[in-house]
Amino acid sequence: MLSALKRSLQSKPSSQEIQANILAGLTVGVIALPLSMALAIASGVPPQHGLYTAIVAGIVIALTGGSKVNISGPTAAFVVILLPIVQEFGLGGLLISGFMAGIILIMMGVGRLGKFIEIVPYPVTVGFTAGIGVVIATFQIKDFLGLGIESLDGHYVDKLMAIVYALPSVEWKETLIGVLTLAVLLVWPKFRSKVPAHLIALLVGSILAWLLTLYVPGFSVATIGSYFSYDIDGLSGSGIPPILPAFAWPWNLPGADGTPIGLSFELIRQLLPAAITIAILGSLESLLCAVVADGMSGKKHNSNDELIGQGIGNLISPLFGGLPATAAIARTAANIKSGGSMPLASVVHSVFIVASILLLAPLLSYIPMASMAALLLLVAWNMSDAKHFVRTLKVAPRDDVLVLVLCFLLTVLFDMTVAVAVGIGLAGMLFIRKSIGLTQASMIEGDHADYDLPDSTVVYDINGPLFFGSAQKALRAITAVRPEIRVVILDMSEVTLLDMSAIVAMESIAHELQGRSVGMVIANLQPRMILKLERAGIQTQSGSIAFSATLDDSFDAAKGMLQ
Known part of the structure; x- marks a missing residue:
């Protein structure tokens, strides 16, 4: 970790490199701003916590990790893990589990386990990522259609049945905004514009909802401002608080009952499985992202330093209200394509989000929840990687297809922890059987x-x-x-x-x-x-x-x- 930080601080880039990385950081910041809010909402917490994650983790991990170009922050893969934690333990429990995951990640890096992450079989990875995509998409139906559901509790089947039973309560206003936002998300890339599609889509959705509210009697949709409120140190309002993240011990934050959750051995024991899952998933996604980034940038990452950096980031992020973080493949790819070649780009992306919180918080409150749901539907589709899933079903050996389908179903019906454990175990047993035959x-x-x-x-x-x-x-x-x-x-x-x-x-x-x-x-x-x-x-x-x-x-x- 110290060597990674030393390399970050001692590098002597040219003025052209600095300019290119500043522009790349601004580009990634535009992409990360709405995604960070959307992923926080999908995880069951107010949107500012996603922004805090991108700010704190984006800077810390960039300076201490083993990749020069990775962009870290909240990711869609964590949603299915974090939402149940929030429902059972509240924001305080979520941040404590992220803090614990940071310790585990540091131990993995110090133990030089970076290479061992590569042994996770491809069908297991494709299976649980496709399952996560399905779960995320399912949970967005409520806001996309404006269904009259107070909360989605229970297992996946329970939540799915609640959505099905609520379909008669579809609200056409919310659906209209959601469909138009999704249409822009799908059509805009065909124009090959450098402006990100989701930025245009959210602008169109927000402006359209605002105009219809002004000129169509009785028209109103749920927005970030109407859905979330804050009361911090005497400053209260709706939407996103225009203040920077402040230090607070996670155990002093509210649990599911609204009171400070506290810290006890029993709580740690209950949160340990979730923390291990966060650490494993975070290590998988960050190292996979680093491998992809190496191929795109021609650079070489250090897997153990990357794990340590991710661990430090996840230790510090919860102390400022940030969610568990890991490297994001889409944001990292955008960084490289925009000319990013050093940690400066990630730092600039975080600074851009800081400026957005201070200057644009009132405007961000006008974003409709249906538009955020549309954005997450597209994120879920991209994450599911349907082409690779179907291709694996067609061309993979029978044993690999079995592992793929089982991991997918277990992720959807139960959770990712069970899916990865069973998937790796089954893949190992099938491999042993093949080896015995040899x-x-x-x-x-x-x-x-x-x-x-x-x-x-x-x-x-x-x-x-x-x-x-x-x-x-x-x-x-x-x-x-x-x-x-x-x-x-x-x-x-x-x-x-x-x-x-x-x-x-x-x-x-x-x-x-x-x-x-x-x-x-x-x-x-x-x-x-x-x-x-x-x-x-x-x-x-x-x-x-x-x-x-x-x-x-x-x-x-x-x-x-x-x-």
């Missing part, structure tokens, strides 16, 4: 044309890794030799792995063959694996056990045992 032990008898061996000698050619899943299967037949066999040769030139289960199996075979006065010659085994066997007690014994470097030497050793 390990074989075939017998080559003495009368084989390639070998000049006595009939009392048999050769087993062992191929593949010998581990807890394959050792017993591959070595089981070795002891089932005919009574006249006096020497068994094991050609282990293609054995790539030998774990403790295989060592125990080899030890059992050696004892059984010794009890029947049958010699065993181990040929072509790698020296490091021979050392493992010798440590376990399988050592050279005259007339009983021998090691040979080549197959020809093993034949000589076998003849010596027979004599």
Whole structure:
């Protein structure tokens, strides 16, 4: 982390690079401003907390992380995790869980676990991200259609049924604004304008709603200003407070009942699973974003430094009212395309949001909730990556399709923690099953044309890794030799792995063959694996056990045992 911060502060860019990064930061700031508010609303908290996340985490992670171009802040992937936390533990519980996730991320980085994140199988990643997209989209139907639902509680099926039962209460005014906003979001990119589509869409939705409210009797829609209010240090109002984030311990903030949540071991125990999930998802998304950014920018990130930087950002962000944060792929891609090449761009993006809070807070209050829902519907669609999901279903092996579908369903019906745990576990089991099939032990008898061996000698050619899943299967037949066999040769030139289960199996075979006065010659085994066997007690014994470097030497050793 210190090396990453030192690199950030000691770099000496040219004036052209500084100018390019300032412009890139302003571009990303325009993109991040409405997204940060929308993602905070989707997570069940007032929109300013999303802005605080982009400000604090955007600066801290950029200066301490392992990527020069990543833009960090609130992301859509966290929504399905954060919303249940807010519903059960309130804002205070959410910020405490983010603080705990920061500690876990730092421990992962210090433990140099950055590379281990890459072992998460592709079907697991696609499955849970598509599931998250479906869940986010489902939750936006309420505001998009103006349904008369006070709150969406319970599991996914309960929330879905509540939406279905409320469909007769569709409000045409909200739907009109939502549909028009979504239409602009879809059509504007076709003009290839440098102005982000969501900025134009929210402007159109807000201006249209404002004009219709002025000139159409009885027309009104829910806006950020009518939906949220604040009362901070004697300053009260509606919408977003025009003040900077202030320091406050998370445990002094309100829980689900509106009173300070406090801090206790029991609360930490209850929030620990959520904190672990936030840390795992944050590490996955940030490192995936860094890999994508490397491909686009030609730079190289440090995965462990990136985890530490993400951890520091998630430690500090909750102290200023910020949500859990991670690197955002869309914002990072926009940064690189706009000329961003150093952490300065992320800092400028955060400063832009600070200026927006101070200068534009009253105007931001006019954004309709239906327009925010339309923006999140598009975010959910992009996140679901439907093309890759369908392509995986079509071309992937059957086992991978099973993992993909299971992760998707578990994410939607239960939660992402269960989906990732079950998905990785199932993928691991299926991989072990495939690996077991790759390990074989075939017998080559003495009368084989390639070998000049006595009939009392048999050769087993062992191929593949010998581990807890394959050792017993591959070595089981070795002891089932005919009574006249006096020497068994094991050609282990293609054995790539030998774990403790295989060592125990080899030890059992050696004892059984010794009890029947049958010699065993181990040929072509790698020296490091021979050392493992010798440590376990399988050592050279005259007339009983021998090691040979080549197959020809093993034949000589076998003849010596027979004599």
